[in-house]
Amino acid sequence: MMSAPLDRRRAVGVMLAAGAAVFASFLQPAHAADDxxxxxxxxxxxxxxxxxxxxxxxxxxxxxxxxxxxxxxxxxxxxxxxxxxxxxxxxxxxxxxxxxxxxxxxxxxxxxxxxxxxxxxxxxxxxxxxxxxxxxxxxxxxxxxxxxxxxxxxKGTVFGAAQFDYATGIAKAAGEKIDKIAILYEDTAYGTAQAKGLRDAAKKAGVEIVLDEAYPLGITDVSPLVNKLRASGAQMAFPVSYLNDSLLIIRALRQQQIDIPVIGGAAGYIIPDFKKGLGDYAEGVLSVAAASGxxxxxxxxxxxxxxxxxxxxxxxxxxxxxxxxxxxxxxxxxxxxxxxxxxxxxxxxxxxxxxxVPGGCIKFDANGLNASAFPVMVQWRGEEPVTVYPPKAAKQVPIWRGKPVN
Amino acid sequence: MRQLFSPGRVVLLLFFVAAAVLPLVVDPRGHLLRVAAMVLLFAAMAQSWNIVGGLANQISLGHAAFFGLGAYTSTLLFLKLGVSPWIGMFAGAVVAGVAAALLSIPTFRLKGHYFALATLAFAEVMRVIANSWAGLTGGPVGLSIPFMGTQPAYFAFRAVSSYYWAILGLLVFVCIVFQLLARGAIGYRLRAVRENENAAEVAGVDTFRVKLTASIISAGLTAMCGTVFAQFTFFFDPDSIFSLAGISVRMAMIAIVGGLGTLGGPIIGALFLIPLEEVANAYLSSKAAGLSQLVFGLILIAAILIQPRGIMAFWPKKRRAARAARSSVAPAQAAAKGA
The missing domain is CATH 3.40.50.2300 (Response regulator)
Known part of the structure; x- marks a missing residue:
């Protein structure tokens, strides 16, 4: 083996060293005892x-x-x-x-x-x-x-139902009767679960779903969706999206001057990047949320x-x-x-x-669910979303089609 | 003549012996054993991929389709009909084999990038179907393997070591199949296809049939890995099991980094990549977002730049050269066999 190429010996050495390092890293002490x-x-x-x-x-x-x-x-x-x-x-x-x-x-x-x-x-x-x-x-x-x-x-279905019930509650308080709504949702676990909650709540309330569209999470062109939404005659739109898709949808709606109220499904609709990405277009957008600052x-x-x-x-x-x-x-x-x-x-x-946490407490039931918690509705005001519904948790009154609802 | 105990075989044998006793010397519930099990599982997956990707150089980027079919078939058979995943594993292999045969008809006329793209699309189609056909697959929420304690008849254990040995057994099985194919007539035909498909056809090789056989076997073995993966991780969803980066590309990457078309390549590739990724994750992921993947990616690029033919290419060149000289018929074939 005298003539074995040097690169091989070196390679084996490097590999052995790497393996030893990997192994050693698993043996490190985990943490101080009193923490x-x-x-x-x-x-x-x-x-x-x-x-x-x-x-x-x-x-x-x-x-x-x-x-x-x-x-x-x-x-x-x-x-x-x-x-x-x-x-x-x-x-x-x-x-x-x-x-x-x-x-x-x-x-x-x-x-x-x-x-x-x-x-x-x-x-x-x-x-x-x-x-x-x-x-x-x-x-x-x-x-x-x-x-x-x-x-x-x-739970997710509770969020979907709240997204619908709260929005119709605000509309009713503003004197508007809702007959037709549109649901747009990204097609992974989160979107489909929440869309189901929305759909069931709408059916229960006897409201017609004029548009019920899933779209892929990585969507890059929402104009077909927005065109369908415009043609559907919906009075409210419920998009359930992560961030990039939420930005695309709201921007397309605003640019096409579709001014129907939009009620987002949490996730992308209530993070700082939403405002950063949309600027003034974010103002007044409603969303359901699990909590609010x-x-x-x-x-x-x-x-x-x-x-x-x-x-x-x-x-x-x-x-x-x-x-x-x-x-x-x-x-x-x-x-x-x-x-x-x-x-x-x-x-x-x-x-x-x-x-x-809306409800104010953490107390788990037999299944491990925090039973006292409920979702809230928030609305963008300037730099932050504020809690506007339900009245028992609200910090400000909701604004519906440009007018405060008392 | 080839020795019975060539250095390559001795090393491989030592590796399997060491792997078999590992659970006896490390914490049987620990993370190290779990990582080791993932190494063996990804080695088995990459070896399955190697049958088509390595021997015939048909670079598939869609093997996640077969992997997912295996996981879904066994898990659904268990959840809906109570069939043991041990049986489901073979059912999954059959389903994946049929899918591979159907996929082969249109795609084997494609070459190079076009073949890779077609297979990639197939896995994406499977992902979309699994996401949308919620009535059968549970949809985007995924499927959980119910927690049932230790029930060997149903491939359910409390100890990681039991899964580990099952995975090791699978790896040995896949390696034996690979070696039998590589050394047998089909191996020579596949390599002939790799070197020049037209020439192979002219020489009398039924290229379509040989590629078809190889891809059915490859798909079936991949599906078996999918079942084991589902049992071992207890949960999967369409996006993770049919994942392009997480499964399809990783299978190919391990085989390529280790050494395409060689018996030891996928094992070395998995031994190198999976622990590297784990360590990067364990020590860097809490430092800065995405840093661990960045480091992992950089090391990967470096590995491929240093040795594009894979780590196995560091294996003694002398013996290979000597054998190539002996074999006057087909030096290229001998080189491929050298590992």
């Missing part, structure tokens, strides 16, 4: 990154505030240490969640915004007996009888100060989720996942970020 570790899984890259980053900031702020206030007091002031992981797709969720559990020894996992990713992660946490607290709102998440998954916000002005101001943008509902709800986990540890006097889970199941928490 409590909570895993945060969010899509930090890929098409849902805007939402994931916002959500992660929410948990960061909540952890910072808890630590600044003395950590988990019943555990001798233990600090919360967050371990963040990127889960851009459901395929990566199982392995990543497993890593947080076995490498980092997390007491609980918060996150995953995207429903399908959360479903995938919950299959791992359920088997490992680790509580997962989430904002993702697919109905299946708490519909499987699982013991370790907790949903802070209402103006329900907790003090905490919302802290968030804005730290990150330079208003607190989105995904940031707020994930902050509330982390708050709930911390409260559960406080109550359980333990960071043992099983005890944290039991404490979460019997939690009744109405302070901190939980005040920002």
């Amino acid at each position: 409590v570790v909570v895993g945060v899984i969010q899509p930090l890259s890929g098409p849902n990154a805007q939402f994931g980053i916002g959500a992660q900031r929410g948990t960061e702020l909540a952890a910072e505030m808890i630590n600044a206030a003395g950590g988990i007091k019943s555990l001798g002031g233990a600090k919360i240490k967050l371990v963040a992981a990127d889960v851009p797709t459901p395929n990566t969720a199982a392995a990543t969640t497993q890593r947080l559990i076995s490498q980092n020894g997390v007491s609980a996992v918060v996150g995953a915004f995207v429903s399908s990713t959360t479903l995938a992660a919950s299959e791992v946490t359920e088997r490992a007996g680790i509580p997962l607290v989430t904002f993702a709102f697919a109905d299946q998440i708490t519909g499987r009888g699982y013991q370790y998954v907790f949903q802070v916000s209402p 103006d329900l907790i002005p003090d905490l919302a101001a802290k968030y804005k100060e730290k990150y330079g943008a208003f607190i989105t509902h995904e940031a707020l709800i994930h902050a509330a989720a982390l708050d709930a986990v911390a409260q559960a540890m406080e109550k359980a006097k333990s960071s043992d996942p099983q005890k944290v889970r039991d404490a979460l199941a019997s939690l009744d928490y109405c302070a901190g970020f939980a005040r920002g």
Whole structure:
């Protein structure tokens, strides 16, 4: 073997070194013993990154505030240490969640915004007996009888129904009777689930759906959709979209001067990028939301100060989720996942970020759903959306076709 | 004559022995074992792809279609009819084989990029169907494998190590099939197709039939990997199981980075890429959004620039050259076999 080519020996050496480095990296100590570790899984890259980053900031702020206030007091002031992981797709969720559990020894996992990713992660946490607290709102998440998954916000179909009921409620208050509506939705899990809620609510109310169109998430030309909408004679449009598609739809509507009220389905309609992308076209757009910063002005101001943008509902709800986990540890006097889970199941928490969840509390039912939470309707006013409906939560009156509704 | 215990075979055998005992020495519930299982699974997928992509150089970017068909067939058979996924795995292989045969009729007349694009489109079509035919597939929400504790008859285990050994078994099976095909008459015919399809046709090779056979076998094995993947990750949805970047391209990439058309290539490729991606994710994804993919992508580009023929090309050139010299008939074939 004297004459073996040098490049081969070098290559083998490099490969061995790389392999050793990989192996060694798995053996590193996970964390300091006195901290409590909570895993945060969010899509930090890929098409849902805007939402994931916002959500992660929410948990960061909540952890910072808890630590600044003395950590988990019943555990001798233990600090919360967050371990963040990127889960851009459901395929990566199982392995990543497993890593947080076995490498980092997390007491609980918060996150995953995207429903399908959360479903995938919950299959791992359920088997490992680790509580997962989430904002993702697919109905299946708490519909499987699982013991370790907790949903802070209402279910997807509830959102769809609220999107319809609230909008018709505002229209009625403004003296307009709604007979014809249009539904446009992106065709993945989120859009289809919420569209179903909308459709069922409209049928129940006896309102005719004159346009019911799915479109692919990566849509680049919405003019055929908008033309159909114009021709349909709908009095209101309900688009359920992520960000880019929401920008395209609203811009096309405004440019073609279609002035029918538009009621977005959360996600893309209520993040800072919506205003950035649309400027004045954003003004007056309504959307359903799981929470709104103006329900907790003090905490919302802290968030804005730290990150330079208003607190989105995904940031707020994930902050509330982390708050709930911390409260559960406080109550359980333990960071043992099983005890944290039991404490979460019997939690009744109405302070901190939980005040920002409409309903004001986090209290999970037997399925792990936060039963007291309800969606709100927000409307863009200048730089931020404000809560306008239902009246019990509203901070300002809604504006319908340019006129305030009292 | 070829030795029974050539260095290549010894290394491969050692690898499989090491792989088999790994669960005994690491934390059986740990993440390391899970990553190792993914390495073996992606090696098996890339090896399945290698049958068509490597031996015949028909670069398919749509193998996710077969992968997803396998996952959907076994999972739906289980959820709707209670059929064990072990049986569903073979049912999935049959479904994928039929799909491959149907797809072959129009696409095998296409060459190079056009073939790649056609296969890519096929996987996209499957994704759209799975998303829209909610009555059958559960639609965009995806399917969950119900949690049922340890039930070996239903391919359900608590311990990661049980899945790990099942995946290892699958990899060994796929490697044996690959080797039998590569060493058999069909392997020579496929390589003849790769070198020059017209010349092969003139020489009497029924090119259509040989490519058809290879793609049916390749699709069937890929579908079996799909079933195992579904059982192992407990959940999939149309966008992830029919994913272009996550499945189709990755299968091809692993085989290409490791060494196209070689037995060891997909294994080395998976050993290199999957842990690299995991480590990038584990250490960089909390630092800055998207940084882990950026680093992973850069390393990948570097790997391909340094050795475009794959990591297997670092294997001793001397022996290959010697064998090529011995084999006066077809040096190209010998070079391909050298690994």
